[in-house]
Amino acid sequence: MLAQTTDVRALEAPRREINYINYEDKTMFSKFATAAVAATLSLAASAAMPGADDYSFEPVNPEMKKGDDVTLAVRLTNKQTGKPVSDAVIFKTRADMAPDGMAEMESPVTPLPSKEPGVYVFKTDLPMAGRYQVTLSAKVQGESETVTGKVIVKATK
Secondary structure, eight states, rough: OOOOOOOHHSSOOOOOOOOOOHHHHHHHHHHHHHHHHHHHHHHHHHHHHHOGGGGEEEEEESEEOEEEEEEEEEEEEETTTTTOOOOOEEEEEEEGGGGGTEEEEOOOEEEOOSSSSSEEEEEEEEEESSEEEEEEEEOOTTTTEEEEEEEEEEOOO
16 A cells, blocks of 8 residues: 655645734824824815805895885895805995995995895985995804805996
8 A cells, every 4th residue: 555645835824924014104104094084074074164155145136226215135145055044143234336436425224124034124325326236244143254245236217
């Protein structure tokens, strides 16, 4: 009978190559991971929080007859949601004819009560036909920055 020969190398467990990561590689990876997490959190926070640029004023009626004590209504909306913004505090207003090159033609602006959410109503004088610019500054609840906007309306004869 023939003796069987066994190759001892075949019985040995396969050798695994061990990848050694030195200390510098670990700290570099740690710094990169920390920077990536910080950047992600920063972007998420800035996208979630509205800023003053996320709001806009628009005239409810962009054209009206000239005259004294004209009622002017302006809607404040959140651009991200498209919803009207209620309970904003309008603290500064100005109406002038700047679009027609007559910024010195300023009219007084007086707030009036509004019945519609997000609509702010004012009384002003539009003594002559032309374009008027209404500048508004408001504080919106939950917003640290002042929301400022300009609305152009046209007075007709």
